[in-house]
């Protein structure tokens with residue numbers, strides 16, 4: 001195919017070889033390298049040549065998303081790294097500094113590790129997370145890398161080889177065994193990293209068994225991926241693309257839904273010929289595409305951008321699904337948008353689109369107790385409040401029961417909120433603490449073994 005780019009990855013190691021980078025000031029490049037010591041990055045030839053508007057660098061949103069920026073670290077962390085790097089300390093000492101800073105950036109928010117990993121007969125199933133009754137998350141070990149290392153992403157620790165933190169599994173049989181025994185599960189979400197960095201044949205090995213008997217309760221296979229935005233050729237060019245689309249067709253033929261959960265952060269990512277072509281091919285395989293993104297300062301913190309993104313997605317046959325709050329990890333303060341601002345942006349963008357795009361729910365926080373939806377800001381009995389509800393809960397009984405937090409203009413995460421009206425606790429809090437204690441106990445017991 002003539003439009004096919006040769007895939008080339010750009011990281012801290014070789015980004016200086018890019019002609020577009022060469023024209024940037026040396027001081028900027030040095031800063032990028034220092035930040036990259038802690039927050040690794042990766043871009044590629046498509047992102048660099050088709051998505052980034054280099055006239056607009058460093059403010060270009062896709063540049064900001066895929067390349068590091070000085071502002072992503074606190075002055076304190078930045079200076080420590082700079083000093084360590086320039087003072088010729090030994091390799092071990094440098095690595096110790098890097099590790100320490102990473103640990104201070106909350107690499108595993110929302111109790112990712114201990115709370116969600118199922119334990120069977122005292123044995124942890126490392127590549128599986130089962131938090132909400134109907135949905136199992138699976139992290140194939142070959143998919144633990146990504147098309148990019150977005151610094152707002154809670155998955156970034158997985159790319160840095162931090163020992164013991166990899167949530168990974170090579171065992172497709174483990175997944176099948178688990179699902180066979182959990183009839184309450186209706187859908188499996190393949191996630192990562194990005195599962196589509198795997199070869200199609202490996203993905204097939206994980207998915208195909210779930211199409212056979214014993215898995216009648218699994219009606220949907222979801223794949224969460226950034227590939228449409230960052231490497232659409234995954235679906236349009238060569239044998240790998242063909243094999244992947246045949247696999248999607250196979251899922252449809254087995255009478256199940258293949259739901260493609262596409263990460264799009266900005267309308268620019270929907271504008272190229274390659275992505276439009278890829279969307280068409282995926283849809284004609286019988287799969288449907290749902291879209292999600294966090295709301296991020298410097299990238300998409302305006303109603304106009306979101307309205308344009310949702311409208312374009314609907315026009316291309318994709319279904320807007322979630323607007324997330326960025327997690328409290330990595331470069332959170334750089335990308336931080338307050339709950340108030342996110343809600344105002346969501347509301348305004350939502351008011352600009354037709355019902356076709358109003359499938360989107362947001363802003364949503366994927367927090368430890370569940371997926372918390374910000375419904376509105378209001379005033380009741382003289383008190384300004386946030387109105388919230390669970391879309392998913394660790395306990396499904398919490399779902400869709402409105403609850404109220406005192407308004408706080410600075411708040412950007414659930415943990416910044418307190419109950420309104422002088423109440424001591426949110427209605428779900430005692431229950432959650434009890435559930436969390438049970439899970440923690442299991443996990444700790446396991447660690448003792």
Ligand SMILES: *Cc1c(COP(=O)(O)O)cnc(C)c1O
Nearest residue numbers: 129131132135137366371391392
């Ligand atoms: C978001 C999420 C899911 C899927 O939730 P849906 O509302 O069904 O899209 C499943 N597991 C975890 C841990 C999640 O964060």
Ligand code: SF4
Nearest residue numbers: 146148149150153226
């Ligand atoms: S999983 Fe998505 S958000 Fe996270 S680093 Fe990869 S591409 Fe970025």
